[in-house]
Amino acid sequence: MTTPPRTPDAADPAAVVTVPARVWYGRDVHAVAHDLLGTYLTARSAAGDVTVRITEVEAYGGATDPGSHAYRGRTARNAVMFAEPGRLYVYRHLGLHHCLNVVTEPTGSPAAVLLRGGEVVEGEQLAWSRRESAGVVDSSRQLARGPARLAVCLGLDLAANGADLTEAGGAVVLHRHSTGTLSQVASGPRVGVSGSGGDGARFPWRYWLTNERTVSAYRPAYRPPTSVDVP
Incomplete structure (x- = not known):
């Protein structure tokens, strides 16, 4: 079996690197989002490897979450969300860019975590x-501040949809390190979610590490002006 990626932590090159098993992803979407x-x-490719440290995510709760792609059931587009946890769900947003999501909870429960932003710690020249x-x-x-930029840096698109993140030797792999102290975790409304799913009081499901410069700025969903708004 191919070994997990080496730690990019220059401060402690002896840090133990582990690739979470599928059961780790099969937990509640908020627990996984936090972790x-x-x-x-x-992401490995012929051009080289790029590694991003995740600093910002959003949780999407499936059938009970009006902001989720799976809110109205299974489709060809969101089928991976209904598959086993630990898979990568990739979709194209507005036909413009790709977004990466980690499938969570047991098979058939279509919850997922959007990877919103991070810090490139390996392969920066390729990412540039x-x-x-x-x-x-x-x-x-x-470089990877925002979901579209993150996907571009890693070189991932729809071809990576369904990738198994639990395989240490896979083309796309998620790994944890035994060292390092996390910043405090903050939460708030999700970015750009329209309708009731964008209600920050009901769905404060965006999570990020405080004092991280790669966390993106909050933006509400676009709301076209109405006659009430016109002076």
Whole structure:
């Protein structure tokens, strides 16, 4: 079996790296969302490896969550959400960019965690080349700040939909490190979610590590102006 990716933690190169088993993903979506913060996602390709440390996520609760793709049932697009936990659910947003989600909870319970942002800790030169071809960024802080940028940095698109994150030798693998202290975790409304699913009081399901420069800014969903708004 291929060994897990090496730790990119220069402060402690002897840190133990583990790849969570499927049972780790099969827990409540909020527990997994919280525990995904500070983990590492590595995407391997012929061009090289890129690893991102996850600093921001959003939880989506499936059939009981009006903000979830699975709220109205299973479709060809969201089928992976109904599969076994520990799979990568990739979709294309508005036909413009890709978003990466980690499937959680038992098979048939379509919950998932959107990976909203992170810090590139390995393969930064390759990540820069991918970002420059997709759009200009002004600093390393911006490389994977936001779900679209994160997917571009890792070189992942719909071809990665359904990838098994529990395989240490897989093309896409999530890993945890035995060292390092996490910042405090904060929560708030999800970004850009329209309708009742965007109600931050009911669904404060965006989680992030405080004092992390790669956490994206909050933006509510776009609401077209009405006659009431026109002066």
